[in-house]
Amino acid sequence: MNKFKIAVVQRKSNGRDMAKNVEMIINIMKEAKYSGADVVLFPECFITGYELPITNEEAILEGCDFIKSICIKAVELKIGVVATALTKGAKKPRNSAFLIDKSGEIIMKYDKVHTCDFADESCLESGDEFKVGDFHGVKIGIMICYDREYPESARVLMMKGAELILVPNDCGAMRPRIQALSTRAYENMAGVIMANPPGENAGCSCAFSPICWDEDGNCVDNTIFIGDELTSKIYYAEFDLERLRKYRSSEMMGNTFRKVKAYSELLNPEIKAPFIRD
Numbered sequence: 001m002n003k004f005k006i007a008v009v010q011r012k013s014n015g016r017d018m019a020k021n022v023e024m025i026i027n028i029m030k031e032a033k034y035s036g037a038d039v040v041l042f043p044e045c046f047i048t049g050y051e052l053p054i055t056n057e058e059a060i061l062e063g064c065d066f067i068k069s070i071c072i073k074a075v076e077l078k079i080g081v082v083a084t085a086l087t088k089g090a091k092k093p094r095n096s097a098f099l100i101d102k103s104g105e106i107i108m109k110y111d112k113v114h115t116c117d118f119a120d121e122s123c124l125e126s127g128d129e130f131k132v133g134d135f136h137g138v139k140i141g142i143m144i145c146y147d148r149e150y151p152e153s154a155r156v157l158m159m160k161g162a163e164l165i166l167v168p169n170d171c172g173a174m175r176p177r178i179q180a181l182s183t184r185a186y187e188n189m190a191g192v193i194m195a196n197p198p199g200e201n202a203g204c205s206c207a208f209s210p211i212c213w214d215e216d217g218n219c220v221d222n223t224i225f226i227g228d229e230l231t232s233k234i235y236y237a238e239f240d241l242e243r244l245r246k247y248r249s250s251e252m253m254g255n256t257f258r259k260v261k262a263y264s265e266l267l268n269p270e271i272k273a274p275f276i277r278d
Helices: 018-034 065-077 145-149 151-159 174-188 241-248
Strands: 003-010 039-041 080-087 094-100 106-111 132-135 138-142 164-168 191-195 206-208 223-226 233-240
Touching (some): 003 018, 003 191, 003 206, 018 065, 094 138, 094 164, 151 164, 151 174, 164 174, 174 191, 174 206, 223 233, 233 241
Parallel strands (some): 003 039, 039 080, 138 164, 164 191
Antiparallel strands (some): 094 106, 191 206, 206 223
């Protein structure tokens, strides 16, 4: 597999109408397959709708019929999916993403680590691990929405081998967040792809290549695409895996020259002013 194509869905779900949302997911999978995509990336909490608060009883199980129907369609179409939902946790719901491969296997369930505890997501419990899955030979990591505000998220995914980082998202104020995603791609030498629903001050789904210099050392624009705010559509991002891997094996970013002995403060849990919040 030298070319890898991602369908990036910039559409809104139908709130808590999960049956209708799954029907939309399956129709989008068909369209993406026709366009030659290897995997479809949906925005955050697309199956259940990103409507909070929610109780653990209202959230879905990993083995529920909604997930099963997506897995069955993945086998039929031979296409992968990043399906997203609010799922049952230990005590409270979790904000989750399922990486489903072309054979319909759930190869990874990732639970959002950086839940927005200052807002409606205070009703959720956070995950405690960043994960990378092997998608038919391509190493894929996932971070969800607020995760991308923390450089540690993408850094850990890179250190676990991620070549591509997929970002289900649902929020506004996108300009600084898009700039940060471009930086995440550059500093970790990994492709970064985000799906966000359309809306005023929202949308702007995007994809960035990690390749920021050509073979002659000249700077190149690493933007693959940036969507507009309001259009409801499917964007596509294609990566040349051979070129990406060659770049990762020769350039100086990523995990090549890190000075880990100076990083101990990153594990200090103490919060000091001006960052203390009620």
